[in-house]
Amino acid sequence: MQKSKIRRLLESKAFQAQLTYRGRKLDNELSQRCVRCPNTAEDGYACCQACRTEMAQGKRQAREQGLCVDCWTEPVVPGKRFCVQHDAQRKERQASQYIQHLIRRICVKCGKRKAQRALVRCKECAAKLGVYKRKKHQRIRTIRGTALAPTDPYD
Ligand SMILES: [Zn+2]
Ligand SMILES: [Zn+2]
Ligand SMILES: [Zn+2]
Numbered sequence: 001m002q003k004s005k006i007r008r009l010l011e012s013k014a015f016q017a018q019l020t021y022r023g024r025k026l027d028n029e030l031s032q033r034c035v036r037c038p039n040t041a042e043d044g045y046a047c048c049q050a051c052r053t054e055m056a057q058g059k060r061q062a063r064e065q066g067l068c069v070d071c072w073t074e075p076v077v078p079g080k081r082f083c084v085q086h087d088a089q090r091k092e093r094q095a096s097q098y099i100q101h102l103i104r105r106i107c108v109k110c111g112k113r114k115a116q117r118a119l120v121r122c123k124e125c126a127a128k129l130g131v132y133k134r135k136k137h138q139r140i141r142t143i144r145g146t147a148l149a150p151t152d153p154y155d
Contacts, residue, residue, distance in 0.1 A: 005074070013073040014058065 009015050020036055034041045039048035047055065061076035062072040063081065070090075074083030082090060102109045107115045109129075115122055 008073055012071055012073045014070065015056075017055070039138055046113075 003011075010140070015034065023089055032041055032043075032050055033047035035046045036051040037048060039050060041048050045052065048082040058072055059069045061067075062069050064068050066076055068074045068076055068083035069081045071083060074085065076082060077087050082085050093131055097111075101111055101115075102120060105115050107113050107125050108120045109125035110122060113122035113124060116126065121124065
């Protein structure tokens with residue numbers, strides 16, 4: 001008998017990794033511990049080098065097999081990196097975050113500094129929409145398991 005989608009997701013490696021990740025994230029945030037194992041995380045990263053490599057490999061494999069890079073289980077929506085469910089979730093989350101930032105007058109790009117008057121981005125982000133910054137942002141997001149789809153409203 002075929003397993004249900006939910007069942008497969010629950011048993012998937014990616015889901016298990018995410019569970020562990022979320023549970024440990026808070027505890028470990030200040031202690032510089034990797035959120036997935038007892039190793040020490042490097043500055044600015046949530047995970048240690050080993051876990052980052054593992055996550056990157058899992059994502060790469062999923063991508064190569066045409067599977068969602070979020071759950072590593074479901075096939076992707078054509079032209080996207082995520083399955084139907086995760087693509088929808090992502091859009092929803094991005095949209096609500098974007099709106100929250102707009103309302104609170106926080107830069108929609110970095111989510112940290114104040115947006116300039118009548119603009120959606122802070123001075124720094126507006127001036128430096130350069131490749132380097134974008135890559136760095138993406139790298140951090142990817143590591144935190146929230147890699148943005150190419151059609152990201154922040155751009
Ligand atoms: Zn680790
Ligand atoms: Zn998925
Ligand atoms: Zn900004």
